[in-house]
Amino acid sequence: MRDFDVIVYGATGFTGRLVAEYLVSRGATRWAMAGRSRAKLAEVRDLIGAPADTALIVANADDPASLAAMVAQTRVVVTTVGPYQLYGGALVAACAAAGTDYVDLCGEPAWMRQMIDAHHAAAQASGARIVFSCGFDSIPFDLGVLTLQDHARARYGIPAPRVKGRVRTMKGGFSGGTAASLKATLAAAAREPSLLKLLASPFALTPGFSGPHQPLGLLPEYDGSLNAWVAPFIMAPINTKSVHRTNFLLGHPYGTDFVYDEMLVAGLGDMGKAAAEAIAKLNPLASDKGPKPGEGPSKEERETGHYDLLFVGLMPDGARIDTVVTGDRDPGYGSTSKMIAESALCLLKTESAGGVWTPGAVMGAPLRDRLQARAGLNFATG
Numbered sequence: 001m002r003d004f005d006v007i008v009y010g011a012t013g014f015t016g017r018l019v020a021e022y023l024v025s026r027g028a029t030r031w032a033m034a035g036r037s038r039a040k041l042a043e044v045r046d047l048i049g050a051p052a053d054t055a056l057i058v059a060n061a062d063d064p065a066s067l068a069a070m071v072a073q074t075r076v077v078v079t080t081v082g083p084y085q086l087y088g089g090a091l092v093a094a095c096a097a098a099g100t101d102y103v104d105l106c107g108e109p110a111w112m113r114q115m116i117d118a119h120h121a122a123a124q125a126s127g128a129r130i131v132f133s134c135g136f137d138s139i140p141f142d143l144g145v146l147t148l149q150d151h152a153r154a155r156y157g158i159p160a161p162r163v164k165g166r167v168r169t170m171k172g173g174f175s176g177g178t179a180a181s182l183k184a185t186l187a188a189a190a191r192e193p194s195l196l197k198l199l200a201s202p203f204a205l206t207p208g209f210s211g212p213h214q215p216l217g218l219l220p221e222y223d224g225s226l227n228a229w230v231a232p233f234i235m236a237p238i239n240t241k242s243v244h245r246t247n248f249l250l251g252h253p254y255g256t257d258f259v260y261d262e263m264l265v266a267g268l269g270d271m272g273k274a275a276a277e278a279i280a281k282l283n284p285l286a287s288d289k290g291p292k293p294g295e296g297p298s299k300e301e302r303e304t305g306h307y308d309l310l311f312v313g314l315m316p317d318g319a320r321i322d323t324v325v326t327g328d329r330d331p332g333y334g335s336t337s338k339m340i341a342e343s344a345l346c347l348l349k350t351e352s353a354g355g356v357w358t359p360g361a362v363m364g365a366p367l368r369d370r371l372q373a374r375a376g377l378n379f380a381t382g
């Protein structure tokens with residue numbers, strides 16, 4: 001019996017604080033806030049209206065003993081201490097050793113692969129479920145494809161060999177932590193060019209398996225399935241890898257010849273083409289003028305944000321299945337904080353083997369149902 005069900009590690013950060021606030025709003029009891037400064041944790045606890053007796057745990061990412069002591073007290077750790085490639089490795093190791101479940105918001109695929117190689121076996125042995133990418137990247141994409149493929153198999157007896165993920169709308173901003181994570185990935189690739197190959201591979205997270213050639217999605221193009229122009233989507237290199245890992249971990253229910261890409265819908269006709277070309281040249285996270293760690297979109301931006309994703313499944317006989325995933329709140333923070341908190345709560349109710357998982361592979365339909373019932377997501381297939 002452990003003291004807590006959930007510890008939110010990084011509760012003083014921009015996203016961690018939202019996760020803690022969400023747990024308070026849900027009336028969570030067996031939980032604690034953790035971070036590297038007790039004074040800052042106490043300040044945030046009072047600011048978010050958490051009960052005064054909410055437990056506060058001090059653990060520094062540079063101090064493995066403090067991490068081991070923290071993870072021994074809980075069934076699951078929710079961590080928003082990022083960039084993960086700078087601060088996350090010792091925590092994954094501690095959870096894998098202690099049999100403690102772990103969920104994060106990682107969008108750093110080279111580090112994820114290193115963690116799979118280093119800790120998958122230990123997590124299998126201890127029973128720890130390590131689940132990366134429990135936010136906007138990659139849950140709506142991972143579960144969107146899973147939902148479409150469930151329908152394809154039920155309706156046609158086979159999975160769709162080709163699925164297109166298309167972001168129709170996405171309203172929201174980004175935080176300092178997200179900008180720092182992308183910059184850390186670029187800096188690591190500049191230091192170690194071999195990482196570029198891993199980052200470019202859609203199968204970077206499926207050790208020992210490579211499927212067919214996948215569309216690169218690097219240039220604007222006209223998409224005949226939508227009659228619209230589409231542009232490169234900044235999160236595609238992360239999500240597509242997670243979708244292929246879900247297929248891999250589940251024994252390839254989408255087939256070993258599965259082809260998947262993600263692009264942003266830019267618009268129709270000449271205007272759509274011009275917009276797609278402009279988007280392809282843009283990199284909003286590259287500027288130094290963006291938010292600093294601890295900063296992110298305002299409450300109003302979070303509450304008025306939303307997203308709408310279309311997944312188009314193309315069957316060999318020409319039939320088509322559409323799955324639409326929508327979410328209230330801005331994708332990166334308002335919706336993400338609900339998704340990661342609900343992932344932790346869902347994991348507590350899910351029996352499965354230990355290992356390094358994806359949300360879709362380890363929680364699948366129960367997580368989808370929970371997000372629809374409690375977190376403002378909707379999944380519709382026609």
Ligand SMILES: NC(=O)c1ccc[n+]([C@@H]2O[C@H](COP(=O)([O-])OP(=O)(O)OC[C@H]3O[C@@H](n4cnc5c(N)ncnc54)[C@H](OP(=O)(O)O)[C@@H]3O)[C@@H](O)[C@H]2O)c1
Nearest residue numbers: 010012013014015061082105135136137175177178293294
């Ligand atoms: N996948 C998604 O959809 C998604 C969405 C949102 C965020 N994210 C990711 O989530 C992460 C957090 O983003 P954010 O904007 O919330 O970042 P942030 O505001 O900078 O928060 C970072 C947190 O890490 C803590 N921290 C830093 N160094 C530490 C150390 N040595 N030991 C212990 N704690 C330490 C900070 O503590 P102090 O307060 O003491 O500085 C803070 O609590 C990033 O990696 C970002 O990419 C992903």
